[in-house]
Amino acid sequence: MTSVELDIIAPLDAPLPPVPEGEVLTPSQWTTFLAIADTIVPAIEASSTHSVSKLAIQPSEFTTAVQSIQQLIPADAPSEAVQRYMGDKASLTPGFKDSIHRTFGNYIRDDALKGIRVILSSLDTRAGCYLFTGYTTSFHLQPVNIRQRILQYWSQSYLPQLRQMAKSFAGICIATWVKQSTTINPVLGFPRAPVHGRPGKGYDYNFLKVPPGEDQEVVETDVVIIGSGCGGGVCAKNLAEAGHRVLVTDRAYHFDAKHLPMSSTDAGIHLFHNGGIDTSDDNSVAFLAGQAWGGGGTINWSASLQTQGFVRQEWANEGLSFFTSSEYQDCLDRVCQRMGVSTKYVEHNENNRVLIEGARKLGFSAKEVPQNTGGNKHYCGYCTLGCGAAEKQGPVVSWLPDAANAGAQFMEGFEADKVVFDSVNGRMIATGVEGTWTSRDEIGGVSGSNKIKRKILIKAERVVISCGTLHSPLLLLRSGLTNPHIGRNLHCHPATLVAGVFPQEIRPWEGGILTTICEEFSNQDSHGHGAKINAMTMIPSWVLPFLPWTGGLDFKLLAPKLSRMCAHCCVVRDRDTGQVYPDPADGRCKIKYSPSAFDKRHALECILGMCKILYVMGAEEIIVTQAGVPLFTRKPDTAEGLGVNEPSFQAWLANIRKRGLPHPETSWGSAHQMGTCRMASSKKKGVVDPTGKVWETEGLYVADASVFPSASGVNPMITNMAISDMISRGLARSLNEEKKKEEEGERARL
Numbered sequence: 001m002t003s004v005e006l007d008i009i010a011p012l013d014a015p016l017p018p019v020p021e022g023e024v025l026t027p028s029q030w031t032t033f034l035a036i037a038d039t040i041v042p043a044i045e046a047s048s049t050h051s052v053s054k055l056a057i058q059p060s061e062f063t064t065a066v067q068s069i070q071q072l073i074p075a076d077a078p079s080e081a082v083q084r085y086m087g088d089k090a091s092l093t094p095g096f097k098d099s100i101h102r103t104f105g106n107y108i109r110d111d112a113l114k115g116i117r118v119i120l121s122s123l124d125t126r127a128g129c130y131l132f133t134g135y136t137t138s139f140h141l142q143p144v145n146i147r148q149r150i151l152q153y154w155s156q157s158y159l160p161q162l163r164q165m166a167k168s169f170a171g172i173c174i175a176t177w178v179k180q181s182t183t184i185n186p187v188l189g190f191p192r193a194p195v196h197g198r199p200g201k202g203y204d205y206n207f208l209k210v211p212p213g214e215d216q217e218v219v220e221t222d223v224v225i226i227g228s229g230c231g232g233g234v235c236a237k238n239l240a241e242a243g244h245r246v247l248v249t250d251r252a253y254h255f256d257a258k259h260l261p262m263s264s265t266d267a268g269i270h271l272f273h274n275g276g277i278d279t280s281d282d283n284s285v286a287f288l289a290g291q292a293w294g295g296g297g298t299i300n301w302s303a304s305l306q307t308q309g310f311v312r313q314e315w316a317n318e319g320l321s322f323f324t325s326s327e328y329q330d331c332l333d334r335v336c337q338r339m340g341v342s343t344k345y346v347e348h349n350e351n352n353r354v355l356i357e358g359a360r361k362l363g364f365s366a367k368e369v370p371q372n373t374g375g376n377k378h379y380c381g382y383c384t385l386g387c388g389a390a391e392k393q394g395p396v397v398s399w400l401p402d403a404a405n406a407g408a409q410f411m412e413g414f415e416a417d418k419v420v421f422d423s424v425n426g427r428m429i430a431t432g433v434e435g436t437w438t439s440r441d442e443i444g445g446v447s448g449s450n451k452i453k454r455k456i457l458i459k460a461e462r463v464v465i466s467c468g469t470l471h472s473p474l475l476l477l478r479s480g481l482t483n484p485h486i487g488r489n490l491h492c493h494p495a496t497l498v499a500g501v502f503p504q505e506i507r508p509w510e511g512g513i514l515t516t517i518c519e520e521f522s523n524q525d526s527h528g529h530g531a532k533i534n535a536m537t538m539i540p541s542w543v544l545p546f547l548p549w550t551g552g553l554d555f556k557l558l559a560p561k562l563s564r565m566c567a568h569c570c571v572v573r574d575r576d577t578g579q580v581y582p583d584p585a586d587g588r589c590k591i592k593y594s595p596s597a598f599d600k601r602h603a604l605e606c607i608l609g610m611c612k613i614l615y616v617m618g619a620e621e622i623i624v625t626q627a628g629v630p631l632f633t634r635k636p637d638t639a640e641g642l643g644v645n646e647p648s649f650q651a652w653l654a655n656i657r658k659r660g661l662p663h664p665e666t667s668w669g670s671a672h673q674m675g676t677c678r679m680a681s682s683k684k685k686g687v688v689d690p691t692g693k694v695w696e697t698e699g700l701y702v703a704d705a706s707v708f709p710s711a712s713g714v715n716p717m718i719t720n721m722a723i724s725d726m727i728s729r730g731l732a733r734s735l736n737e738e739k740k741k742e743e744e745g746e747r748a749r750l
Contacts, residue, residue, distance in 0.1 A: 009193045009388040014259045014266045015447040019098050020105030024113070029120040034097070035140035037090035037173040039147040042552035044086045050143035054089075055552045062086075065557060072560045074189035074505075081186040086556065088183040090173055095180040099265065103172065107275035110585055119165065132162075148552055155549070155627055164283060164664040167627065170549035171667075178541045178559075179265040187560045190509060190540055193261060193388065196379045200390025202257035203401040205293075208247075208411045210437055216455045217437075221247040221409070222735065224433055224460040226416045226475065228252070229295015230720045231704035232466030233395030233403070234335065235728035240406035242732035247458060248400065249414040249435070253446050254293035260386030264541040267385040270446070271299050273470065273589075280578070280593040285494055285668040287591060289470055292386075293412060296468070297394030297717065299384050300671075301513040301537060304341040304372040305714035306332045307722065310528045315709045319681025320690055322726065331722035338402075339393035340374035341718075347379055349511025351535045351566045354500075356516040358613030359533075362644070364520035369534070371512065372717075374398075381509040384537045413438045414456065419463055419479040419700060428481075430700035432459040461738075462699050462731060466724070469673035469706040470589045474582050476677065476687070476694065476702075483695060485687050489678045490578040491711035492670040494595045496603065496661075497536050497546055498610040499567040500619030506564050508538035514715075518613070521606040522573065528713065529575045529599070531606035533613070536567040543567055546667045548627045561621075566614065570606040571672075573713035574599045580676050595668060600661045607661075608653055612644045622652075627665040629656055672716050677706035679723075692727030703727045 025033060042055040046062035057065070069082050078084075090096050104113055122128025123139035130136050133150045142150070154166035178184055185191075210217050222245040225232045232248060240246045255262070255270060268276035273291040280287070290296035307323070316324040346368055348356065359366035371378060372393045383392055390397055404410070416435040421428040437456050441448025465472045473487035518533035536543065544559055578593030595603070607624060611632070614622050622632040632652045639646065680686025683695035688707050694700045703724040705716045712719045 009197055009199045009261075011193055011261060011388055012259050014255055014262050014270055015445060016102070016266060016269050017447045018449070019101045024101055024104040025117065025120065028124050029117060030097070031140050032120045032123045032138075033100070034091040035147060036151070036169050037096070037177070039144055039151055039552060040170050040173040040549060041088075041090040041177045041555065042144050042148075043089040043092070044553060044556060050145045052141065052143055055144040055148065057553060065553065068557060069187065069560050072563060073187050074563075077186050077189065081183070085183040085187045088181065090177045093177055093180045094182070095265070096176055099176050099180055100172070102269070103176070103275060103277060107277045109583070109590070144552070152551060160664055163627070167664055167667075168283065171545045174549065174555070175541055175545040178544050179263070179268070184540065184559060188540060188563050189507065190563075192263070194380045194382045194510070196510060197389040197391070199388055200257050202390050202396065203404070205254055205400075205404070205410055207254070208409055209439065210452070210454045210456065212452050213454060216457050218457050218459060219247065220459045221245045222460060223247070223462045223464060223731070224249065224458045225464045225466055226433060227295060227466030227468065227704065228293050228395060228400060228410070229290065229466060229468060229704065230297045230395060230717050231724040232464070233294065233297065233399030234721045234724040235464050235466065235703050235731075236403035236408050237399045237406070238725065238728040239732050240403045240408040242736065244732065244735055246403060246408040247411060247460070248403065248408060249411045249416065249458070250293055251413065251415045252292050253412045253440065254396070255386065257388055257390040260388040261382040262385050264385065264539060267299070271386060278470075278589070278591065280591045282594050282663070284594045284663050285492070285670055287470070287492070287673065288669065288671040289468060289673060294394050294396035294400065298386055298396055300394070300715070300717060301384060302371045302373060302378065302392050303514045303534070303715040304336060304339065304370045304718050305517075306336070307719045308528070308713055310523075311710070311713055314528065318685070318709055320679060320709065322690060328722065328726065331725040332718060335718060335721040335725055336370070339372035339398055341370045341372050342375070343368040343370050345373065345375065345377040346371060346512065346515045347377055348515050349379070349381065349508065350506045351508045351538060351568075352512065352514070352516040354566045354617045355518060355533065355535055355568055355613060358617040359518045359520065361616050362612055364518050364609065364613070366516060366518040366520070369515050369517050371515065379511050381511055381513050381538060383513060384539065384542070411437065413440070416467070416475055417478065419465075419475065420457070421479070421697070427698055428696065429698045430463040432457060433463055462701065462735065464701045464703050464728070464731070466702070466704045468704050469676050470580055470591070472702050472704055472706045473580055473676040473687070474587070474589060477582060478587070481694065481697070483683065483687055485678055485680075485685070487580045487676050488577070489675040489686075490580055490591070490593055490673065491574055491675040491708065492578075492593065493571045493672040493711060493713075494574060494599065494603065494668045494670050495569045495571045496607065496625050496666060496668055497543070497567050497569050498607060498614065498625070499543065499547065499565050499623045500614030500617070501561045501621040501623070502564050502566065502619055504564065506566060508562070508565055508567070513537045518609070521602065521609055522713065524602045524605060529573055530602045531570045531572040532713070533568050533606060533610055534571060536569050538562070538565070538567060546625055546669070547623055548625060566619070568610050568613070570603050570610060572599050572603050572606070573711045577675065594663070595661075604657065604661055608656060611653060611656070615644055615649055624656060625667040626656070626659060626661060629659055672705075672712075674705045674708040674711055674716055677702045679707040679709055691730050692723070701727060701731060
């Protein structure tokens with residue numbers, strides 16, 4: 001029977017391409033790397049004799065650890081689950097080495113990979129080992145217990161380079177192991193697919209294909225839209241329904257609902273930009289961006305918040321009066337109506353209930369978050385890996401099918417190289433886009449090597465760039481534009497998390513991901529800068545790598561507690577900006593960004609508030625992501641009436657405040673990027689004009705979150721869509737006026 005007949009979500013596999021050819025590390029470098037990995041995620045044995053293959057602990061300590069984990073696992077877990085888990089290590093995990101190979105070969109920056117190779121080679125020399133470890137013995141020949149002490153020393157070193165090295169190795173090894181492990185999920189009771197919800201049927205797309213050939217293929221249309229995400233999808237619908245020929249292209253490939261949600265490993269490769277591994281130049285922030293058919297709307301968390309009033313006023317004060325007009329409100333309402341946005345069908349899971357109820361108990365401002373689930377109760381915590389129910393009304397489910405029904409065409413696997421211009425009286429007029437199309441493989445997948453590649457010229461009267469904040473500016477630069485604002489003004493919402501462990505099983509991966517938000521700390525400077533608190537997706541590979549690593553046994557004891565955790569994000573509306581720019585070596589996106597001291601101060605207040613929420617809701621342990629801050633453990637005899645005023649808790653909060661948010665100890669991530677093609681009232685201030693047209697060009701528009709004048713302060717989807725609604729409706733009107741004039745001219749000639 002099929003999953004549809006059984007009425008359960010059971011995703012089909014989405015095979016990955018082969019690992020890159022050639023060796024990314026030498027054999028000796030691999031040996032050292034796997035020794036590091038097996039120290040971070042070690043096999044653990046009861047022994048008084050140190051070993052190079054397992055972390056040795058005293059028999060009594062081993063028995064206590066096993067009993068502790070046994071109390072956490074589900075009642076229906078296999079009887080051997082804990083023993084297999086304790087005996088597992090990174091290098092034994094099927095697919096671990098291949099996954100690291102793919103990451104290093106395809107996604108890590110060249111300069112970072114060179115640094116990793118130097119470190120790994122040094123750890124296999126007497127001089128290098130003495131410099132980095134204080135021993136002359138090669139790292140991989142040391143017993144695991146000694147290797148653990150070395151990594152712990154790195155994480156506490158006065159040298160920030162060593163602290164960064166320890167943090168980076170721990171993050172990549174834990175993330176890869178959790179994604180590949182066959183032992184962690186049985187211990188957690190974490191299922192491959194959501195147990196709630198029914199399988200849905202996605203739209204049956206018909207993508208343009210190009211036959212083999214050596215010459216450049218030419219395709220003609222009225223409007224080409226580069227990017228199928230939240231901006232491009234809205235533009236496609238509006239322009240197609242206005243009667244124009246529309247072609248939507250994307251470098252990504254479409255995966256139907258029957259493949260969703262993907263596993264964390266497959267989703268990282270198929271649905272996220274750069275394998276889900278983008279970091280700022282100084283490694284302070286990990287950036288997540290969608291690279292899927294449907295863009296970020298395929299992997300976001302359904303949160304549908306309209307642009308805040310003070311942000312609209314801020315933008316209007318910059319000469320963009322549209323944002324305080326009733327017309328803009330109409331755009332906001334129109335996109336929400338199309339996706340069935342509402343709070344009516346929200347059912348909070350425990351993670352969100354803890355947030356909103358804890359906020360209430362402390363007198364903090366909090367509210368429910370509208371969801372774009374089309375009038376359905378969508379109780380699913382896996383949507384960051386794609387929505388198997390096809391209920392989340394992202395572009396793939398709503399805007400793009402609407403566009404198709406109005407005659408729009410689609411092309412997946414198209415990499416845009418540059419916009420093509422004609423020059424008329426010194427004015428650059430966009431006439432299309434050049435790029436490379438790569439077909440699917442011979443069986444209709446994307447993992448095979450037998451694919452067709454063709455150079456393509458798409459001729460169009462209008463070009464709309466909707467590649468997202470990281471790539472829209474790079475396409476403009478590759479196209480020869482020189483406005484100094486291109487790529488600058490990068491805003492994001494730097495986020496860090498706090499986790500609480502509760503006495504009862506929570507299964508936090510079940511239920512809607514983000515259905516509540518706390519706004520208590522969102523305006524700390526009286527100018528709209530601060531931080532909001534929202535619930536975190538609780539997919540294991542999204543949480544465990546961000547928690548501080550303090551030792552192999554500590555990690556093995558902490559990870560099973562995820563089934564009893566709630567975790568909340570501090571999401572900062574930043575004031576200070578960064579930049580995206582092309583890597584001089586290969587043109588790939590590089591990101592210059594680090595949270596400023598100003599924005600960190602706001603984050604710190606929010607983090608303390610998150611700790612209070614978890615405490616007042618009864619968390620037994622509270623974990624912050626700043627390395628060096630011990631977890632807080634609630635005393636069994638804590639007086640009930642004191643609440644957050646309990647002395648030991650207050651002392652712990654004071655320690656967090658004193659320590660601050662230093663780099664590189666603090667883990668930051670951002671899933672919201674904005675502003676790199678800033679909308680402005682003049683070319684001296686930004687990249688596009690108030691209609692979305694690129695300054696000093698004709699026929700070229702940008703419609704995505706890159707046009708935001710500053711950070712939205714809320715999940716950017718609705719703001720992105722509303723701005724794109726305005727841009728595309730204006731563009732449709734201008735095209736209609738041109739055609740009307742052409743028709744009138746033709747009639748006059750006749």
